[in-house]
Amino acid sequence: MSDLIVYNTLSDLYRALDLPIEQEIDFTIHYLPNIHKTMPYKSPTFRANYYSFVFVKDGSGTYTTDEQTFPTAPGTIYFTNPGHIKAFEMKTLNDAYIITLTEAFLKEQVHPDIFEEFPFLLAETVPPNTLPPAEFAEFENLYLQIYKEYHSHSPYKYRIIGNLFVVLLLKIKEKFWKEFDPIAEGDRNSQIVKHFKRSLEKHYRKLAAGDTKYAFQVQDYAYEQNLHPNYFSHVIKSKTGKPVNTWIAEKTIAEAQSLLKNTKLTAKEIGYQLGFSEPTHFNSYFKKHTGMTPNTYRKENI
Incomplete structure (x- = not known):
């Protein structure tokens, strides 16, 4: 793995893939079909030094992290934290969003004791979860509101985004990791x-x-x-x-x-x-x- 490429931001990754996008360092949200216009698509294996949250409303493919491969289907939500080896393959992609952010943003804009409140963010690997349409819609309402605020010119936009992200994390905690213990499993x-x-x-x-x-x-x-x-x-x-x-x-x-x-x-x-x-x-x-x-x-x- 010594020649594995490390990307510190999402824009660094997509620039290397010849799919340039603009992003702010601490926080960004993108509508993935605007970036990946040709399907299918398979990424190289890389290491990401940022948090990423992916919401696939309509699409299919696979997501690989730390040598474990998981399927993605309509209604899939997954995230990775900094330092992970990962790759992704998209067979179809009609509606999906990705949020990337840094620890500094999490602590300054979301929650000062972010890892105390949301310990699953320290996990090595958290498998994706696929929700039925009604439950996925709860998350869709949140990330679409975040997307709207991100493109606004409000002087309070990052405070608004931070508060919306708290709600999003609470919903993730409620739906997926209510009893999660980040020390419990693994080698x-x-x-x-x-x-x-x-x-x-x-x-x-x-x-x-x-x-x-x-x-x-x-x-x-x-x-x-x-x-x-x-x-x-x-x-x-x-x-x-x-x-x-x-x-x-x-x-x-x-x-x-x-x-x-x-x-x-x-x-x-x-x-x-x-x-x-x-x-x-x-x-x-x-x-x-x-x-x-x-x-x-x-x-x-x-």
Whole structure:
């Protein structure tokens, strides 16, 4: 899998497939027949570093994730989270939508404790579900309203979309994963990944709340599971396509951006809260990963 192509956004994927689309980085929704005009279509196998939710009202094909292949039919809903290996094949496609979004959008616009409220978002693989028309229509009403708001010029559109998405996730939780336990199943390596994702989220909630000042490193997450750091790192990289340090960096930046946008804490205070011993270290780290300083980011996003 070393030559597997990784796409950080949906537009990166479709540009590589010579089906260019425009999208905003944090959130987008597309009507798939506008993109895939010729059927059948089979994608290459790739790794996606974004959340995607697909709603197939009228279409058929297959969806493959982490070496498991599932059929898609009219009324099918499925989603994947960042780091998954996936591919799709469409035999027919008459009416379908795809929503992609980042963790930052989920936490800032949807729910601050998104993974506490919706733990299935941390799952390795969640099979698609096919609903009868009346039940699928409940979801259709929601994603069509999201689509309408996405193309509006309202100054509140992302707040509106965030609230609509909460309802959509609650409906998914109600219909599909009422009793879902993301640790319950899977092989040992999948359990290691699931445990790490939950631990990462839990630790950063503590950092953001000021309940701890120590930022976990790779070895801390490994020792939590009584694993050697080298073995732990190998499992995470092989299963998700991203090194542990990349997961930690992305989480750190997502939390920092959320605190900069949603609190009055200074950049210095945010740096200390996220475990940086010196403000200059936080400033350099943030700029390295975003291309701007924390204060510049705050000015451009308030």
